[in-house]
Amino acid sequence: MKCKKISPFILVFWLASLVRIAAANVTLSWNPSSSTNAAGYNIYYGTTSGIYPNKIDVGNVTTATISNLCAGVTYYFTATTYDNNADESSFSNEDIFIVPGVLQLSAGTNPGDPMLIEFPVEPGHWYEIQATSDFQTWTTIWRTDVVNSNQWLQFADTNSSAFGSRCYRLALH
Numbered sequence: 001m002k003c004k005k006i007s008p009f010i011l012v013f014w015l016a017s018l019v020r021i022a023a024a025n026v027t028l029s030w031n032p033s034s035s036t037n038a039a040g041y042n043i044y045y046g047t048t049s050g051i052y053p054n055k056i057d058v059g060n061v062t063t064a065t066i067s068n069l070c071a072g073v074t075y076y077f078t079a080t081t082y083d084n085n086a087d088e089s090s091f092s093n094e095d096i097f098i099v100p101g102v103l104q105l106s107a108g109t110n111p112g113d114p115m116l117i118e119f120p121v122e123p124g125h126w127y128e129i130q131a132t133s134d135f136q137t138w139t140t141i142w143r144t145d146v147v148n149s150n151q152w153l154q155f156a157d158t159n160s161s162a163f164g165s166r167c168y169r170l171a172l173h
Helices: none
Strands: 011-017 024-030 040-046 054-059 063-069 074-082 095-098 104-106 115-121 127-132 139-143 151-157 167-172
Touching (some): 054 063, 063 074, 127 151
Antiparallel strands (some): 011 024, 040 054, 074 095, 127 167
């Protein structure tokens, strides 16, 4: 059987919704293949760049939602176009997405060092870190501007050592 060359396409995606902290969805969207032989698309993804143990045949649509992604985990996505004979194109460019919904705390190594707070962010939103010592009064101790890229942000709470104990929460806006 002779393989047919199918034009690659560019995969563009955005986070559609954060369902819950334990698992999230990402919606992928791309431009249709310019090949007249294109019959559908496969989405491949995994947690290591270049290694895609998960494959989803999404048919002949240009959007797909991938469900049950873990908060705080980085996922790598790529796609192929296939024809009616199931011949696939090469992989598209790889896209990376860090799933929001987790807050990581790291205490300093020395007494009095600030608490380091890290979390992944979703483009198009802004965030507040709030702190409390009594679970009744929460105070905003830091806020971001609207973020325009998917990345990890960090904040050092230089006042953390002034409290016997301090708890944190992250608010998404």
